[in-house]
Structure formats: C-alpha cells, structure tokens
C-alpha cells in the first residue's frame with residue numbers, strides 16, 4: 001500500500017502555533033488534511049494566521065516499524081516534586097542535567113526540539129530557534145492499519161517519543177506541552193515513557209522538548225532519521241495506553 005506523509009505547521013506573525021505529523025493511506029489524505037487544518041484554528045495558543053499542509057508519497061520499502069515505549073506514571077503532586085523526578089531520571093545520564101532541565105522550561109515557541117550532547121551539554125541544532133522537528137511518524141494498531149492519535153495528546157506524544165527513542169544515539173527525552181492548561185509532561189528513557197503530572201502550574205506558557213544525545217553521535221544522520229525517515233509505531237489499544 002502507498003502511504004503518504006501529511007504534515008501541518010501553523011503560525012501567526014512568525015510565532016509557531018502548532019504542528020502535526022501523520023502517515024496515512026491515500027484514502028485518508030483528504031480527511032486528514034481537513035482535520036489538521038481545523039486543529040491549527042483550534043489551538044489554545046491562538047488562531048493560526050497561516051497554515052501550511054504538506055502531502056508527500058512515501059516509499060513503502062523505507063517505512064520502519066518500531067514498538068511503542070512502555071508507559072508509567074510518576075505520581076507528582078506539584079511542580080517541585082516533578083522537578084525532583086526529572087532530575088533523578090536525567091542526572092545519571094549527563095553531568096549537564098540541571099542546565100538541560102532549566103533550558104527546556106525556559107524555551108518558548110520552538111517548532112522542534114533541542115538536541116543536547118550528554119557529554120558536553122552543547123546544543124547540536126544548526127537553527128536553535130527552530131530545533132529539530134520530528135516528522136514522518138504515526139501509529140499502527142495490531143492489524144497494521146494506521147490509527148488516529150490526534151485526538152489525544154498523550155497518545156500522540158507516545159508515538160513521537162517512541163520514534164525518537166528507537167534511535168540508538170538518543171539517551172532520553174524531556175517534554176513539556178506548550179498548552180498552558182496541559183500540565184502533564186514526560187521523560188522517555190530506557191524503553192519507558194514516564195508520565196509526569198503537574199510538571200508545570202496551570203496557565204504556564206512553558207513548553208518545549210529536549211533530546212539528550214550520546215556524545216560522538218553522527219548528528220547529520222540523527223537529524224535525517226528524526227526529520228525524514230518514516231516510522232510507524234506499534235501502539236497498544238487505546239485502553240491499554242492509559
């Protein structure tokens with residue numbers, strides 16, 4: 001079957017509002033475009049003044065299939081506790097964990113994620129305002145048909161993080177939603193997606209992602225994988241994923 005990558009990015013006066021990535025068969029392309037165009041208008045950061053949709057046929061041979069990460073929940077009652085959980089997960093992986101966490105909470109309106117070297121703490125993206133944009137990713141269910149993750153931020157994040165984590169040079173990911181009222185974030189590491197409730201206070205404009213990368217990684221190859229190589233993630237059914 002021929003699959004298509006469908007991508008949306010929306011902005012207002014140069015400010016990134018929202019973006020989304022799907023991989024769908026031909027008969028789902030038009031409905032997917034409609035859904036993503038609507039989504040750009042409904043974003044809590046504001047109505048998008050400009051929305052771009054891209055539809056691209058994929059080489060079926062090039063599509064990789066990877067398993068979803070296992071989902072766990074760290075019970076955090078408030079952002080202070082969430083900070084402790086995040087640092088406990090990341091500190092064993094890099095001496096620069098504190099700076100990584102601080103920078104991720106401070107970043108605003110990036111389209112993509114920060115790429116941070118575990119050994120040096122250095123940022124690895126050529127364009128730091130944009131970051132690295134994970135694309136060409138979607139979910140497949142047990143019957144290998146693509147399923148819509150777009151209704152559910154947690155499921156969509158699990159799909160994205162499973163693609164990212166499937167690359168051997170990625171050690172961990174930290175994510176905070178840029179939706180002011182979506183206060184659950186996560187850390188992905190060692191095959192597990194740890195959900196972190198109350199990662200930020202309600203109403204906070206914080207929102208960004210950081211990928212921690214093994215020192216000596218081939219950054220160009222990693223960029224190509226994250227931005228261009230199509231990956232379908234095998235996700236458990238909706239009920240199991242909660």
Ligand code: WAQ
Pocket residue numbers: 019021109110111112113132133134135153154155157160175176177178179182184185186195207208209
């Ligand atoms: N590639 C790289 N970075 C991205 C991408 C992408 N495709 N999409 C978003 N980001 C970055 C960007 O800096 C955003 O500002 C930031 O991540 C947050 O994006 O289990 O909704 O789409 O309940 O707001 C977490 C769910 C939801 C946790 C995360 O992220 C749970 C979310 P958002």
Ligand code: MG
Pocket residue numbers: 177178179
């Ligand atoms: Mg968002």
